[in-house]
Amino acid sequence: MLTILALASVILLGIVPQQSEAIVIYTGWERHALVGSDIRLSCSFFSWRWTSDDVTFSWSYRADGARDSISVFHYTGGSPYVDNKGPFRDRLEFVGNPGRRDGSILLKNLDYGDNGTFTCDAKNPPDIVGRASSVRLLVFEKVPIQAGVITGAIIGAVLGLLVLVVVIYYLMRFLVARRVFNLSVSKHGKKGKGKEGSQQRQLWRPPPVTCLPLTS
């Protein structure tokens, strides 16, 4: 019993300081983009301390199938440093706001070679203990409108509207009839019950069709 209490207190004491010191970084999980388009990779963090002036952001890239990652972006001392030698030369732009804990970058003119994992690491001194977060980038080629998608959509929409109108019509009729029935029951008691609903069946005769120029 005592050992359990001691263990619990040690664990709690161990967790709480970590919680108040660790920095938590948020990026997306996966991003999809089309060839030739631009994409914004967002990175933000949560820290128990105020955002200091020495906050740093650091992005690194590991291509699909490669084993090590290269650093492509670094923000420190109030100024961003973009990649000017690697695969993202002239294609990377810093669009974040460090004062608001945002370290997002913009990747322009994507290509198939940009498939890979981007890792964002942020540090907010003295809050430096944290786990970097990764976002996976997937680049697709252009997908034109498939044959039949619009056709099916239009047909489905119109038929759905038709079904909806029919359902609403019958619902209104049912509700109105029920309301009238309730009113009549409360008024006349049991007297008015047996009179409705006995339409007599006649021999079939063609329904009368009145038409101005063709009256028979």
Next chain:
Amino acid sequence: MLLILLAVLILHLIILVLLFVSTIANAWTVGGTKNTDLWYSCLTTNVGYHCSSASNEDWIQAVQALMVLSVLFCLFSLVFFMCQLFTLVKGGRFFFTAVFQILASLFVMCGAIIYTVMRPDGEKDAAFGFAYILAWVSFPLCLPPLTAMCE
């Protein structure tokens, strides 16, 4: 009285057949060796007859949808006509039949108009095919049945 109803029924069937043929047949635009329409665009070369799917553009898909919808609504109108023929009480009107028929003719008109306006021109000796003409013919044919079911 019976004759009028029979005439209306026959007219309904004729319109339905016209719409079916117009939607299915491969002849909205015919040229020398090429005939395109809603679904395929086919070319007759000296080797054989090659077909590829029609372009994926928005307007062709809209025309396809409208033609199919018009066929469906004409079918519904026919079904309603048969139903109401046997269950209509005295003094009733063929309301739903007329509504569905109007909608079918409207859809055919819209489809034919869209096709007329957006047709790719520039093909040498490309003329409108019989399916296109059938679509336009079936549009005003819907009106006489309406007058037969008038108020």
